[in-house]
Amino acid sequence: MLNYAWLVLIFPLVGVIINAFFGRYLGKRGAGILASAMVGLSFIGAVWMFAELLGLEDRVVTRPLFDWISVGDFNVQVKLLIDPLSSVMAVVVSGVSFLIHIYSIGYMAHDERFVRFFAYLNLFVFAMLTLVLAENLLVTYVGWEGVGLCSYLLIGFWFERKAAADAGKKAFLVNRVGDVGFALGLMLMFVTFGSLSMSQVLEQAMVVRLMPGVATAIALLLFVGAVGKSAQIPLYVWLPDAMEGPTPVSALIHAATMVTAGVYMVARTHTLFALSPTALTWVAAIGGITAFFAATIALTQHDLKRVLAYSTISQLGYMFLGVGVGAYAAGIFHLTTHAFFKALLFLGAGSVMHALAGELDIRKMGGLRNKIPVTFWTFLIAALAIAGFPGLAGFFSKDEILWQTFANGKTLLWALALLTAGLTAFYIFRLVFTVFYGESRVDKKVAAHVHESPKVMTVPMAFLALFSVIAGYIGVPKILGGGNWIEHYLDGSLGWHTPEAAIAETAHASAGTEWALLILSVIVALAGIGLAYVVYVRRTDLPTRVAKSLGGLYTFVYNKYKVDEFYMAVIVKPLRAVGKFFAESVDGPVVDGIAEGIAALVALIGRGLQVLQTGLARNYALGILVGAVLLLAYALVR
Amino acid sequence: MLEIILFACFGLAAIVGAIWVILGKNATWSALGLLINFCSLGALYIMLNAPFVGLIQFIVYAGAIVVMFLFVIMLLMVARGEGQDKKPVQRYAGIALAVLLAAGLVYVAVGAAMPHGALPATPQDNVRVLGLTLFSEYLLPLWMAGVLFLIGMIAVVMLAKRKREA
């Protein structure tokens, strides 16, 4: 299969072509099934590749496809790089995509642009796999632009809604800012190393004596690209708005795959980052701060998908924190587990919307637990996973990042990340409890029609739930009796032992500390869940019920209620205030303002230039004369 | 000495003609200035040992082109002047820049080694030399000039003819 690795790429492309040109003859069901099948084939190929790679001694395989550009010094070969890192990514991307494709058959069943939706979705998978499997960074850039384009097309898919069209535009603009950084980084890289081939650059980076600052400049420019694509401060603003797109798109592109491209890219070029401690510190700091910042905003939102969007930003921050402290494998591990449970959370949200006729406001939900049981259970599993409940996927990966951060000596960031873990548990269970527990606040009209989603939607969710449970076991740390298999496997790609990683390695010796931290993070997670339970379930209905049935315990419960008030006043309210502050003062005016300000300035200059275009020939002749005088002056002064 | 006086006379006449053109109240007046300008230049050409070109100048420019201008001016029967410029900025900026440009060119010329010393070819040879060079070295440009006239013909036929009835 390794020799036929290109098939993994080609299948989705075939899907695009067939659906784009003949989709209308296939009918809805046919188009959906075809698209899903193509991605399914891709997935099989990816798994096959992965399995074959496992059997190899040297797990870095390149397969040239064709010469793209080859003139003089400038050489770009389209080549696939199949190594542990890309194979894991390929499996995750194609797997999650496959499930979401199937889900979409049900979710988009009533959309009139059904065929186009699947064509875009397939195109996205093609671009994403190109990004992942490319050996040359220029080809990576092709994929990078491609996923951006698909994201833009899909966010604005329901363009009749102004919000959707605006969101697409915003995503596009903000991403382009990041892309400039990425392109400049690539250019600098080409100048420095004379090549954009991954293997050559990484080899050269080890050998060539770089001028001080060059490595940092390259790394930071690449990171600017990553910040744009992976929605980190200050370029995260597009992601919450991107929720205007169809929910499967949010799940696939804006949670599981595309937005993680930045993390993947940093891991892919980790050698360069390792050369520059400054750049790595930036990555870690931006990641950590974004994680916390986005989590506080997530506390305050009432829109189900927006909470999840901020949660995604926050979790991406975690991943950057991981790669930023040199724990690349931990970052990729979290990327993998996150892909499963966050996709599942979104699909769950989609299913809730499906049941409630598109309702997104969590204040108009509640008590859905029994009405849509499959959705509830899968959502609960995903929530537990993201909250870091022991034994589930998120627990292992998040804990690994926390531990590596601590072991790396970044105590402040570790504390911030730990706090964020608590917040994460709190806000995600706030969703669980307000949506599925308590009294129904659903509109009367809608409530009559609440129904579970069809099998075509629930089965993919069930699979994702399964993965959300078991995916963590590929990276069970040593102290829990595991071998941290994923880290060792990824060593094949990320094994350039950097100082940071070495420190982390030695620090592993102090098992006591690790145990302590592990338990601490479990406590924090459980506390977050507990607090959410108390605030969003107990405070509302428990006091009266318990008072009636148990009588004697009433006082106790009553006192507990007082504690809740205390919690509310001391913890929740300040946190909410912080979140509100960020959401209203920083998020809106400052960050959006800068982006829009630049756009407005450019547009203003443009209008100024249009005023000069008077339509009068003699004015234009004056322009020529001005140029003539200036050029002549240049020639005389020079 | 005579040469200098003639240069001054014809040069001045050319400048006066040129200013006449841009100050002319209407196109017909301007055409007259143009005629003065062209003729003075023709005289200067003859002074510069280019009698053939000078004569052509009279025939083509003064004879054909100015007449063509007048002809079309008459054809369109527009003798009215033009309104005052609303924004004189263009005028002042234009004049200033043009003066600046001319000053720059003068500065350039004064500082440069201008060709000055070669012996002039005898006037009798002028036409012969021109003819020989034209039909040997400059055959291709001659051929290209022919294509230019072809464009002129096509343009007139195309733009000036009435449309075919649909």
Next chain:
Amino acid sequence: MAIDLQVLAPEAIILAFVLITLFIYALGSKRSTTLMGWLALAGVVLAGAASLYYWGDTALTFQGMVAADGYGLFANLVFLLAAGLAILMGLEAVRRFDLPAEVFVLILIATLGMMLLGSAVNLVAVFLALEILSIALYVLTASERDEWRSLEAGMKYFILGGFASAFLLFGIAMIYGATGTFSLAGVAAQGASLSTLREAPLLAAGLVFLLIGFAFKVALVPFQMWTPDVYEGAPSLVTAFMSAGAKAAGFVALIRILETAFPYWRTEWGWALAVIAVLTMSWGNMAALGQRSVKRMLAYSSIAHAGYIVIGVAVAARTGYASVLFYLICYTLMNVGAFAVVMAMGRKGEPNEGLDDYTGLIRRKPGLALAMALFMLALAGIPLTAGFLAKLYVFSAAVVEGYAWLAAVAIVNAVISAYYYLRVAARMFFGEARADAAPVHVSAPLGFVVALTALATVFLGVYPTPLLEFIQAAIRPLVGF
């Protein structure tokens, strides 16, 4: 006096077909218009074949007036490509917009001018070739002679073109005065010992005026003001033809003149052009942002692209020139394609050039909308299109030759430009067409143009190597091995 006519065979073929089509025109039967179009196309194809046939022959001819070298022959192919596509568009335009049959002849003549301009190695021939090209284009611009916009555009182009020509001619005169020769090689020989502009102010001023003439032709700031008006007013096929062909001719000749006659001032003109490049692309892109008319937006975009291309001239090296030639081909394809779509949208008296007219086009004409989207992506420089590689190639030439800052500015510009290009794409994909939108009709020749340019845009974006190697061979006569 040896005149080796056969090295000018492509030019001779075009001239022959000019006369043949004129003859058919004079006979003037009913079907003659279409016949003239096909004859003109045949001439273009034959001339292209002749260019390829004589590929490799390097010869000076007509007493050193023109050089029929690989560079010139390659340039011929670019012009003939633009001309062929324009003629195909013309086959539709004569019917749809009631253009006169003369446009075919004029396109051929303008192409002849371009070809001579690309091969000329003597300033007299350069000037005459440029005038043939320009005057033919003035007439072509005004050729929709019952439309005020077309005539107004032709008039403006004529006035400003004449004005710029005077500058160019003055430049030639000064160069002649300073060196005593019109031949490019002679100018180079005279100036070989010069290192600064001040050493020969007259020659330097001549170069400046020459540059003005060419900067006008290829629309560089601040000599570009005519461009939006003329491009908007001219019939779409003419706009396509001149934005691709005439621009290419200007650049090809500019490179030849600068490289052959003024190599000793490379740094000087390099820097001047670099500054002009920044101004040009920024101006074009910023002014394009606010346009509501797609055609006018494309006009501004063509200014911006001239800015990108001039980077390749400014860096003044083998890689730079190669990147310019590659860019010109790519730009010809995607730009002519875009204008073909613009033309397909219009009808007599209803240009339908507004952004609103494109809304929801994907529903009405999916093929046309997809092609237009592709052209927009290519013009924006999105990967896997020819436009991306063209930009990449120019920018990397700039980086390699030490103009990294220029490449950085260009990238920022490319980002700005993506906004207005993709806005067109977005309009076509996201949105509902007005109920009263005019039906869009695509005839066979027009469809062929769109399909051909679209396919070529993608093909060159994915597999440009053969073309790039061809270009490498083509610039050898110019810059040596």
Next chain:
Amino acid sequence: MTLSSLHYFILSAILFAIGGIGVLVRRNVFVIFMCVEMMLNAVNLSLIAFARYLNQADGQLLVLFVMAIAAAEVVVGLAILVALHRKRPTTDADEMNVLRG
């Protein structure tokens, strides 16, 4: 003092500038045409002077070609003007400003 190409060149530059001013300030299309012609003529003077003091025929030949070009150009310009005039009877260049922005 003897004349040299310098003096003719200066005269030529002055005439060129006057022609340029004419294009910039006049609105009558005919006058603008005339001014462009004057600019070309100014250059011709330089060319003839250079040819004289270089003792060459080349400069004079270019002048002949310029005359040919000027003739063709004027023909084309006037043809466009006549066609324009047919649509709207004006020779004011400022009224030709439908295309702008």
